[in-house]
Amino acid sequence: MQPVTAVAIVAALIVLVGDSQSLALIPLVGTMAAEYHLTAAQSPLVLSILSIVGAGAVPVLTRVAERISLRGFLIIGLGIATVGNLLCAVAPGFTLLLIGRLLLGLSAAAPISIALMREKSRDVHGTNRGMGLITAAIGLGVAISFLMGGTVLALNGSVSVVFWIMALLAAISLIGAWILVPDFKLEAKEHIDYAGAVLLIIGLTAIAVGISYGADWGWTSAGTLGVLIGGAVVMAIWVWVELSVKEPLIDLRITFKQTTVPAYFSAGIYSALAILSNLAVTTFAQIPAEELKAFGPLAYGLTDWGHTVLESAMFLMPTAFFVLFGGFIMGPIMTKLGLKQTMVFGALLTIIGFAFLAMWHSTWWANMLGMAIWGFAFALGYSAANAAYLHAAKDKEASLFSAAGTMVFASIGSFGAVVFSAVLAGNLLIHQLPAEAAAAALKASPALGSLPSAGAFTWSWIVCAIGGGILLVLAIVHKNAEYQGGLTEELMLASSEVTGAPEKEIIVED
Numbered sequence: 085m086q087p088v089t090a091v092a093i094v095a096a097l098i099v100l101v102g103d104s105q106s107l108a109l110i111p112l113v114g115t116m117a118a119e120y121h122l123t124a125a126q127s128p129l130v131l132s133i134l135s136i137v138g139a140g141a142v143p144v145l146t147r148v149a150e151r152i153s154l155r156g157f158l159i160i161g162l163g164i165a166t167v168g169n170l171l172c173a174v175a176p177g178f179t180l181l182l183i184g185r186l187l188l189g190l191s192a193a194a195p196i197s198i199a200l201m202r203e204k205s206r207d208v209h210g211t212n213r214g215m216g217l218i219t220a221a222i223g224l225g226v227a228i229s230f231l232m233g234g235t236v237l238a239l240n241g242s243v244s245v246v247f248w249i250m251a252l253l254a255a256i257s258l259i260g261a262w263i264l265v266p267d268f269k270l271e272a273k274e275h276i277d278y279a280g281a282v283l284l285i286i287g288l289t290a291i292a293v294g295i296s297y298g299a300d301w302g303w304t305s306a307g308t309l310g311v312l313i314g315g316a317v318v319m320a321i322w323v324w325v326e327l328s329v330k331e332p333l334i335d336l337r338i339t340f341k342q343t344t345v346p347a348y349f350s351a352g353i354y355s356a357l358a359i360l361s362n363l364a365v366t367t368f369a370q371i372p373a374e375e376l377k378a379f380g381p382l383a384y385g386l387t388d389w390g391h392t393v394l395e396s397a398m399f400l401m402p403t404a405f406f407v408l409f410g411g412f413i414m415g416p417i418m419t420k421l422g423l424k425q426t427m428v429f430g431a432l433l434t435i436i437g438f439a440f441l442a443m444w445h446s447t448w449w450a451n452m453l454g455m456a457i458w459g460f461a462f463a464l465g466y467s468a469a470n471a472a473y474l475h476a477a478k479d480k481e482a483s484l485f486s487a488a489g490t491m492v493f494a495s496i497g498s499f500g501a502v503v504f505s506a507v508l509a510g511n512l513l514i515h516q517l518p519a520e521a522a523a524a525a526l527k528a529s530p531a532l533g534s535l536p537s538a539g540a541f542t543w544s545w546i547v548c549a550i551g552g553g554i555l556l557v558l559a560i561v562h563k564n565a566e567y568q569g570g571l572t573e574e575l576m577l578a579s580s581e582v583t584g585a586p587e588k589e590i591i592v593e594d
Contacts, residue, residue, distance in 0.1 A: 087204040090264040092214035095197035096221035097257040098158075101165060102194050103225025104232065104250045106134060109243070110363065112233045112393070116243045125300070126178050130185055132296040135498045137189030139292035140285030142494065143487040145192035146199065147333055148276065150483035154200045155267035161193030162258040169251035173244045184247075193257075195486040197265075202474045202482035204266065208567040211474050212467075213415035219467040220411025223459065226358075227397075227404035230366070234394025280333035283322035288495060290315030295498050299505050338481070339473075339488035343565035346558040347472035348489045350427060352496025353558075354466040357434070357551045359500030361458060362400060364544040365451055367508075367536070369396035399448070402456035410463025423468045423475065427559035430465025434552030437461055442545035446538075454545075465555060476565035503547060511540035 109116060109131060117127045149157030164187050171184030198218065205211040236245050294312035301308045326332040369391045391398075418426050437457030444450040470489070477485040512535065 086210070087266050088201060088206070088210040088214055090266070091197065091201040091204050092217045094158075094257065094261045094265050095194070095201050095214070096217050097253075097260055098162065098193045098197050099218050099221040100225040100228065101162075101250065101253045101257050103222060104229045104253060105165070105169070105188050107226065107229035107362065108233050108246055108250065110230075110366070112237070112243055112246065115237065119243050120175065120181050121177055122181075123178075126182075128296070128300070130178075130181060132498075132501075133182060133185045134189040135494065136289060136292045136296055137186050138191075139494055139498075140288035141190055142192045142195060143288075143491040144281045144284060144333065145190075146195045146483050146487040146490060147281075149192065149196050150199070151276065153267055154196055154203070154483065155261070155265050158193050158196045158200065158265060159258060159261050161191035161196065162254055162261055164188070164191045165193065165254040166251055166258055169247050169254055173247035173251060175244075195490045196483070198470070198474070199482040199486040200265065202477060202486075203479065208475065209415065209419055211567070212418045212471055215467050215471040215474065216411045216414030216418070218411070218470075219414055219463055220408050222466070223404045223407025223409070223411060223463070226362070226400055226407065230362075230397035230400050231394070234392065234397045238392070238394045275331055277326075277329055277331060277333035280322060280325055280329065283318055283325060284333065284491070287315050287318035287322055288491065290318060291495060292498060295495075295502055299502060299509070334484065334488050334491070336488075339485055341476070342561070342563040343476040344473040344485065344488070345492075346562035347427075347469045348492035349496065350469035350555055350558045350562075351466060351489060352493030353551055353555055354462055354469065355493055355497030356500035356503070357438075357458075357548050358462060359497065360504045360544065360551075361403075361438075361455070361548055363501060363504045364541055364548075365399045365455060366396045368445065368451070368541050369399045371535070399451050399455065402452045403459035403462070406456050406459030407463045410460050411467065414463055414467040417464070418468055418471055422564060423472045424559065424562050424564050426464050426468035427472070427562060428556065430461050430463075430468060431552055431555035431559045433457055433461030434465065434555055435549055438545050438549035438552055442542055442549060445541060445545065458548075461552075465559075472562065472565070475567050504544060507543050507547060508536040508540045511537045511543060 113127055113131070116122065116130070120130075122130065145157065145161075168184045168187035168191070171187065172181050175181040175184060198215075201214045201218075202211055205214065232249060233243075233246055236242070236249075290311050294308055294315060298308045298312070323336065326334060326336050370393070414426075421429070437454050440457065441451070441454035445454065473485050473489050474482065
C-alpha cells in the first residue's frame with residue numbers, strides 16, 4: 085500500500101468519526117436533553133462546545149504537531165476522541181457530558197491527517213485521490229450519523245448508546261492509525277511563536293462564542309457585540325504580530341494568496357451549507373402534520389408528513405450517496421478538469437440544486453432530487469477547494485497550510501446552524517395568524533409557537549442558493565497553483581513491514 089493511500093484511508097476514518105461527533109446529535113437534541121436532564125441553555129452548549137474549543141486550539145495544535153510528530157499528535161487526537169465519547173456515554177448529567185464534548189473539540193486529528201496525506205503524496209494525482217477519498221468519507225459520515233441516531237431510538241435505545249458507537253468508531257480509527265500511518269517530523273531550528281498561539285486561541289474562541297450565542301444573547305446586545313468586537317481586535321493584533329515576528333506561527337505571506345484564500349473560504353461555505361441544508365431538510369421532514377391542521381390553509385398542504393428521526397434521515401441519503409460516489413471519482417475529475425474548473429462546476433450545481441429546492445420542496449421526491457444535486461455539487465466543490473490549498477503547499481508546509489485553512493473555514497462553517505436558526509425565528513407560523521387566533525392556538529398547544537412557516541424553508545433554500553453564488557465568485561477569482569512536488573527518494577528511510585512506508589521521516593532545515 086502506498087503511504088499516501090494508507091494515510092488517506094485513516095484520514096477518511098477520522099472524518100467519518102468527526103462527522104458522527106458533530107452531526108449525530110442534531111436530530112437527537114430533545115431526546116438528549118431529557119436523558120441527561122439538560123436545561124434549555126445547556127443543550128446548545130453541548131452541541132457547540134466542539135467548535136468553540138476547537139476554533140483556536142486546533143490550528144495551533146496542527147502547527148505544533150509538525151515540530152514533534154504528525155503521527156504522534158494524530159494518534160493522541162484519536163485517543164482524545166475515544167475518551168471523550170466514553171465520558172459522554174457514562175455521564176450521569178450535564179457536567180461530565182460537557183467535559184467529554186470539550187475533549188472532542190481538542191482533537192486536531194482531521195487537519196493533521198490532511199497535512200500528513202499531502203506530505204506523503206508524490207504527485208498531484210496522489211493528493212487529488214486522497215482528497216477525493218476523504219470527501220467520500222464525508223458522504224458516508226452523513227449517512228451513518230443520521231441513520232445511527234434514528235435507528236438507535238427506533239430500537240428503544242438511548243443517546244448514551246450513540247456515544248458508545250462513536251467511541252467504538254474512534255477506537256477503530258486509532259487502531260488503524262497506529263498500524264497504517266507513517267510518521268513525518270520537521271526538525272526545524274525555529275522557535276514556537278507562543279504569543280501568536282495565545283492570541284490566535286483567544287481571538288478565534290471569542291469569535292466562535294459570539295457566533296454560537298449571538299441569537300440567544302441578541303445580535304445587538306452588549307455581550308454579543310463585546311465578544312465579537314473583542315475577538316476581532318485580538319485577531320487584528322495577531323495579524324500584526326504574525327507579520328512582525330521572524331518565525332510566525334502561521335506565515336500569512338505564504339499561506340494567504342490568490343491560490344489559497346478563495347479555497348479556504350469556499351471550503352468554509354461548503355461546510356456551512358452542508359449544516360444548513362441538513363437542518364432544513366430534516367426539520368421539514370419532521371414537521372408535525374397533525375398540529376399543522378390547527379392552521380388550516382396557512383399550513384404546508386402536506387398530507388404525509390411528521391416523519392420520525394429515522395425516516396427523516398432518509399431525506400439525506402441522496403446527498404450522502406452522491407458525496408460518497410462523487411468522492412471516489414473526484415481524483416480523476418480534478419486532475420482532468422483542473423481545480424478552478426471543478427470549483428466552478430461545483431458552485432453552478434450548488435446554485436441549481438438549491439434554486440430547485442426553493443421552488444419545489446413540498447414533496448418527498450423534490451427534496452430527494454434537490455439534495456442529490458447538492459450532494460454531487462459538494463463532492464466537486466469541497467474536494468477541489470481543499471485540494472487547491474494543498475497544491476499551493478510545498479513539501480514541509482502541509483501543516484502550515486492546513487492550519488491556515490482550518491482557521492478560516494472552521495469559523496465560517498459555524499455560521500450554518502446560526503443562519504438556519506435566524507431564518508426560522510423570523511418566519512414562524514404563529515406570526516401569520518391574527519392576534520386573537522394566535523393567542524387561542526398557543527393556549528391550546530404552546531408547541532405551535534415554535535413551528536416555522538412554509539416560507540421559512542423557502543428562505544432557507546434561497547439563502548443556500550445565494551451561498552452558491554458566492555462560491556461561484558470565489559471559484560472565478562481563484563488562481564490555480566502548480567503542484568509543488570513531492571518528497572524526493574533520498575529522504576525515505578526505513579520501511580514499515582505493514583505499509584511499505586517510512587517508519588519515520590526527518591527533514592532538517594538549515
